[in-house]
Amino acid sequence: MPLPPVDAPADEYLARARKAFDAGDFGVARREFVIAAALERDAGRLPVAASFGLSRVLFAQSNNKEAAQVLSELARDAAAKGDDNTEARALADAIWLNRESNQRADVRNEAARLLTLMRGTSLSAETRRLIRETTTTS
Structure with missing residues (x-):
């Protein structure tokens, strides 16, 4: 092809x-x-x-580990471009996927970065809502 x-x-x-x-x-x-x-x-x-x-x-x-890697790469690219909303959304999903595949070090690093973003003021209300939905356990 x-x-x-x-x-x-x-x-x-x-x-x-x-x-x-x-x-x-x-x-x-x-x-x-x-x-x-x-x-x-x-x-x-x-x-x-x-x-x-x-x-x-x-x-x-x-293939949760590779799925998380794709989103971690997107988060890094978004951070480099200053797109906090995309970075935060990618991190939230990557954290969940990394938790599912026992990638504890990645979870800790990504969670620390996501927490920093959540404490700031740059995230939209929609991004904050999506992250709450992703990270809240039932």
Whole structure:
């Protein structure tokens, strides 16, 4: 299969990935999300949708550790770009996934960073709500 052109819109790959995910074709979904993420990065953008989508695929494949790594990388990229909301959302999900895969050191580091973000004033009300939903146990 030839590589996609560099200027190909990531949206096409995201749409195919979502369709494949919904159909349970996780191999195709994974490939399309990876391509979409690469295109977004090449264009200088954070691959938010592609990263969260890829982490869902990996989670569905019971690969929590790799799913967490995808979101940890997104959180680092978001921090480098000063996007606190994306960083916090990625961290919250990565923490949960890392807890599920017994990555205690990663949980501690990510939780400390998330706590710092939560104590600040840069997060939107929507991000704070999503994090509360993600981190609150029943």
